[in-house]
Ligand SMILES: *[C@@H]1O[C@H](CO)[C@@H](O)[C@H](O)[C@H]1NC(C)=O
């Protein structure tokens with residue numbers, strides 16, 4: 001069964017469920033007030049509360065007071081400043097409780113940086129954006145740069161089913177958050193935590209392109225709008241075009257109630273307004289940025305591997321482990337053996353490319 005496996009919702013896991021639940025979501029969406037007030041909120045001083053007693057339900061924020069908001073904003077700025085590399089670039093991932101337990105996705109994510117080629121130092125520039133207090137507590141115990149992003153009245157600490165209103169709120173909360181990061185002048189590499197980093201992706205990004213995104217399926221042409229993007233991995237430069245684009249993306253959710261950001265991106269990617277904004281978009285090749293849907297077959301090239309096309313958290317964790325294991329074995333090969341193109345992934349095992357190749361298609 002599908003659990004709260006993918007806090008990003010961009011792994012292509014939910015297509016089937018989505019078909020069933022869209023009518024419900026539509027109903028929810030039209031019966032709820034359109035405007036939902038969000039707030040960027042850092043937690044109280046973590047040392048002030050014993051982690052063993054963190055509330056499982058994050059208290060709803062009832063009153064928004066400007067001074068307080070400014071305080072939170074300052075905290076975000078501090079985290080970004082501390083984590084940024086040269087040219088104000090940061091790496092961001094999001095984390096919820098379901099992915100934060102020991103041995104789960106976040107541990108594998110960090111392990112991949114440590115086993116990758118020249119990726120360990122990139123951890124200094126990674127901000128883990130946690131979506132609930134449990135994930136935040138775990139982040140503090142394993143990583144330097146943690147930020148908690150709460151959504152008013154929504155508890156993300158428990159498993160959230162795809163069909164809940166809370167799930168969608170969180171997806172969209174994230175898009176809005178990324179816009180704020182851009183407005184603060186930071187370029188970012190956003191990466192889902194179920195993406196293993198084996199090499200530094202930065203040399204593969206074009207500096208003359210605003211928005212670069214990985215794909216479930218890559219057509220072979222990085223400017224072909226027919227590519228099937230996967231929002232789990234993207235490099236976005238901070239400028240007026242990308243800020244406008246994120247605003248447009250966020251507001252488009254109202255035109256497509258019940259859909260998450262990934263789907264809406266596919267709906268709007270050919271919208272004339274995109275041309276008007278002047279943003280240029282490029283799709284990253286699966287040769288370097290692969291996944292279960294379409295692996296980076298050549299170990300000499302791979303930068304990242306995403307556990308997309310995968311249903312269920314246990315399967316995901318299983319296959320991520322196998323990927324790291326395969327990568328370790330590759331790295332331990334003698335230099336001559338590494339030059340040969342005769343090494344291949346043992347994934348998918350519990351994830352299934354065939355299932356999702358069809359079922360995760362997003363039009
Ligand atoms: C992307 O757009 C910017 C601004 O219009 C432009 O300077 C840049 O050359 C464009 N890049 C490509 C690859 O067209």
Ligand SMILES: *[C@@H]1O[C@H](CO)[C@@H](O)[C@H](O)[C@H]1NC(C)=O
Nearest residue numbers: 219220221222223224225226
């Ligand atoms: C790649 O796609 C773009 C946009 O669809 C198109 O203009 C271009 O001709 C394509 N290039 C190749 C080599 O097919």
Ligand SMILES: *[C@@H]1O[C@H](CO)[C@@H](O)[C@H](O)[C@H]1NC(C)=O
Nearest residue numbers: 182183185238239240241243
């Ligand atoms: C956006 O455009 C304005 C005016 O055109 C400029 O002053 C500002 O620096 C730009 N902001 C960014 C983030 O590029």
Ligand SMILES: *[C@@H]1O[C@H](CO)[C@@H](O)[C@H](O)[C@H]1NC(C)=O
Nearest residue numbers: 313314315316317318349350
């Ligand atoms: C993975 O699949 C194997 C074989 O079907 C099964 O025995 C195992 O329990 C699965 N593991 C997980 C974590 O789902």
Ligand SMILES: *[C@@H]1O[C@H](CO)[C@@H](O)[C@H](O)[C@H]1NC(C)=O
Nearest residue numbers: 016353354355356357358359
């Ligand atoms: C897609 O999902 C359906 C169930 O809705 C399943 O019967 C089918 O086998 C799946 N497709 C593939 C290619 O596995």
